[in-house]
Amino acid sequence: MDYVIQQTVNALSLGGIYAMLALGLAIVFSIVRLINFAHGEIMTVGGYGVFAATVFGLPIPLAVASGVFAAVFAAVAMERVAFRAMRGASVVSLLITSFAISEILKVLFQNGISARPKPIQLPAALSGSYEVGAITVGVIPTISIVTTLLALLGLTLFLRRTETGMAMRAAAEDFEMLRLLGVRADRVVAAAFALSGLLAGIAAVMWTAQRGSVDPLMGFFPVLKAFIATVLGGLGSLSGAILGGFFVGAVEVFSQAFLPDSLSPYRDAIVLSTVIAVLLVRPDGLVPAVKVDRS
Amino acid sequence: MRPVLTSLALMAGTAFTPLATPAAAQDTYKIGVMSAQSGYLTPYDQPSYAGFKYCIDKMNAAGGLAGQYQVELDVRDTRSDMAETVKVAQEMVDNGAQFIVSSADADPTIAAGQITQPEGIPTMTFAGTAPVLTQVGDYIFGSYPAxxxxxxxxxxxxxxxxxxxxxxxxxxxxxxxxxxxxxxxxxxxxxxxxxxxxxxxxxxxxxxxxxxxxxxxxxxxxxxxxxxxxxxxxxxxxxxxxxxxxxxxxxxxxxxxxxxxxxxxxxxxxxxxxxGGFPEEGSAYGDWVKEYTEATGAEPDNNYYVNGCDIAHMIEDAVEAAGSTDPAAVRDALAAIEDGEGIMSNFTFAGTDRMPLRPVxxxxxxxxxxxxxxxxxxxxxxxxxxx
Missing domain, CATH: 3.40.50.2300 (Response regulator)
Structure with missing residues (x-):
């Protein structure tokens, strides 16, 4: 039983990070119909933000702020430089643009910073753990789970209670109508990118704290999983993205924990098969989006 | 000690080059080098290549391998991609490479070996350590302790x-x-x-x-x-x-x-x-680290640099022993090296399946x-x- 609880904590910790990344993807997709493949690089920029702060010996809160700020800046800059010019372009053009940005940024990281991973040293206290009954919980996974929940709660309040939040939800449902009502499109889109950058930044801080290093490909793999999560949850559906994130995290951890080792090489295949099985039963995802252009 | 030998060789090269016949002085030895400039092999290929080039340049300046073969490098990027690796290997062979140095892992070396083994071009991995890599055939060599x-x-x-x-x-x-x-x-x-x-x-x-x-x-x-x-x-x-x-x-x-x-x-x-080695103060490796740092301004902070240089020495020893650059002769000479002098450590190929025996x-x-x-x-x- 302790073993199951322990693995559940692991699943929540990993699923939370996927959920934040998936939510960032879903926010942008729901408004501009862009599947942003460069989202992983926004996360990587966040990781380098943390790294830069630790190199300069800044205290932890500033390092966290530096990582989050770097990711938000990268997301907003990306929108301003690349995606604003492509507003109204087809889904495919946007997709290819995002691929291009992703590749360019990866090469810039490799040649401008280092092809090697850069170590991120955090205070020993953060690497510690504590006991709850018979189970041991790490400090960082705990912070990770709590932060994820707070971030998701904060985002829900923002989307439901603030004017910009409401405008964003309205844009997700009918962008043209929103513009006709006189809401400035640029501001809503920029806010969507900033939010997705914020979530990617928080995810980057959690990720680097748990993994201890940042490299040019850091964001690629978790964001790949987050894509699966958004599709599973229902493309464009915000609550679906969160649910999908936790689902993928849980399948990944539990398949490692409970499958016999001989099946381990098939773990990714098993995760993806589960996703296909779910989509066969619910083709629009776990929580279908209100309105979606399916290509 | 290597630095002394090198400077002697340098003096010898400078002194005797004018006496060498012009034909011999112009002999070139073409070595194809794969070095991934992006992707997962970059952290190993880049330093390996830097160390290799540094020592090849020194050997060329000292009159070339065995005092007569100027090394000409054909360096190509593989992007850490296996399909690209095979393509690059084929291009190097087509361009007349007589020796190939492949990326720093077993998998790309095995992929390149599929091209170079049938062609009979000796191929050595930058730092692949999985001993299965030499099972592709008798032209495939390791360089690092397996x-x-x-x-x-x-x-x-x-x-x-x-x-x-x-x-x-x-x-x-x-x-x-x-x-x-x-x-x-x-x-x-x-x-x-x-x-x-x-x-x-x-x-x-x-x-x-x-x-x-x-x-x-x-x-x-x-x-x-x-x-x-x-x-x-x-x-x-x-x-x-x-x-x-x-x-x-x-x-x-x-x-x-x-x-x-x-x-x-x-x-x-x-x-x-x-x-593979430890740059202790006063050792050949320790001295090399100082020399390389002074010459290039970059400190070699891992063993791949010095191992790249040792690969240059392995090739030099083989060409010297073979007395020619014929790929088959170089292969035979390389496989017969016993206690060859390296900077990171000495190396023995004789009696092994071409993964060198080196101290760990x-x-x-x-x-x-x-x-x-x-x-x-x-x-x-x-x-x-x-x-």
Whole structure:
């Protein structure tokens, strides 16, 4: 039983990070119909933000702020430089643009910073753990789970209670109508990118704290999983993205924990098969989006 | 000592070049070099190539290999991509390469070998250590101490230190991450130790907490964990392990010998790893590090630099012994080298299956980012597990 609880904590910790990344993807997709493949690089920029702060010996809160700020800046800059010019372009053009940005940024990281991973040293206290009954919980996974929940709660309040939040939800449902009502499109889109950058930044801080290093490909793999999560949850559906994130995290951890080792090489295949099985039963995802252009 | 020899050679080269016949002075030896400039091999290929080029340039300036062959390099980027690797190998062969230095891992070397072995072009990997790589054929060579040598020395060390129960963490995604721990287990068990559990992971696995929980639940509890995981997997694993409150001793392969791993702080304190060499003060390697730093302004902070230079020496020794640049003659001469003089360490190909027998170092990482020399040993050929 302790073993199951322990693995559940692991699943929540990993699923939370996927959920934040998936939510960032879903926010942008729901408004501009862009599947942003460069989202992983926004996360990587966040990781380098943390790294830069630790190199300069800044205290932890500033390092966290530096990582989050770097990711938000990268997301907003990306929108301003690349995606604003492509507003109204087809889904495919946007997709290819995002691929291009992703590749360019990866090469810039490799040649401008280092092809090697850069170590991120955090205070020993953060690497510690504590006991709850018979189970041991790490400090960082705990912070990770709590932060994820707070971030998701904060985002829900923002989307439901603030004017910009409401405008964003309205844009997700009918962008043209929103513009006709006189809401400035640029501001809503920029806010969507900033939010997705914020979530990617928080995810980057959690990720680097748990993994201890940042490299040019850091964001690629978790964001790949987050894509699966958004599709599973229902493309464009915000609550679906969160649910999908936790689902993928849980399948990944539990398949490692409970499958016999001989099946381990098939773990990714098993995760993806589960996703296909779910989509066969619910083709629009776990929580279908209100309105979606399916290509 | 190498620097003295080199400067003598330099003087000799300068003095005698005018006397050499013009035809001989113009002989060139074409070496194709694969060096990934992007992707997962970059951290190993870039320093290997830097060290290799530095020493080849020095040899050329001193009159060339065997005093008459000027080396001409044909360097190409593989982007760490296997299809590109095969394409590049074919292009180099078509361009008349007489020797090929392939990327720093077994898998691309095996891929390149599919082209170079049938063509009869000697091929040496920058730093691939999985001993299976030379099984492609008799033209394929390793340069770094093989995984089974490293694992044998490490397993003997672990037994000596009194460890008895090991937990293995390995990945079937590469010959290196799979083979190293398995060779270790074979020797460790032969020494009387016990493997109490093992876990498989995928390269770039997002999360190691499930594996750590498995380790924690293992009965009897292991007193040692061995993995050949590299970056970023090793940092993620060790963070998860220490984060879960486990203080079990960890030992790993030569891939842990990097500033990134040493920079992780408390979590890596006391970790042992194998290595191809150690730049002790006053040693040939220590002197080379100073010389290279002064010449280029960049400090070689891992063994791939010096191993790249040692590859240049291996080729030079082979060409000298062969007395020609004919690929078949160079291959035969290379395979017959016994106790050749290297900077990182000496090398013997004679009697091996072309993975050189070289001493293995064991080092210990400290929390402050430094590493201590622990021991240097050569694998006992009797114990060496078969690839």
């Amino acid at each position: 995984d089974n040598q490293q694992a044998t020395v490490l397993a003997d060390f672990a037994t000596e230190q009194g460890f008895e129960k090991v937990y293995i963490v390995k990945s079937p995604d590469s010959a290196y991450t799979m083979g190293g721990p398995e060779y270790f287990a074979t020797v460790f068990q032969a020494n009387g130790g016990e493997v109490v559990g093992e876990s498989l992971y995928s390269l770039n696995q997002p999360d190691f907490s499930a594996i750590v929980t498995n380790i924690k639940a293992t009965e009897p509890a292991p007193d040692l964990i061995v993995t050949w995981a590299w970056e970023p997997d090793f940092p993620a694993f060790i963070k998860a392990l220490r984060g879960a409150g486990l203080t079990t001793q960890v030992m790993g392969g030569d891939v842990l010998d990097t500033p990134t791993v040493r920079g992780l702080g408390d979590v890596v304190d006391g970790t042992y790893h194998t290595s 170092v064991i080092a210990k990482i400290n929390a402050d980012g430094s590493k201590d020399f622990v021991m240097r040993g050569t694998a006992d050929p009797e114990k060496l597990p078969a690839p």
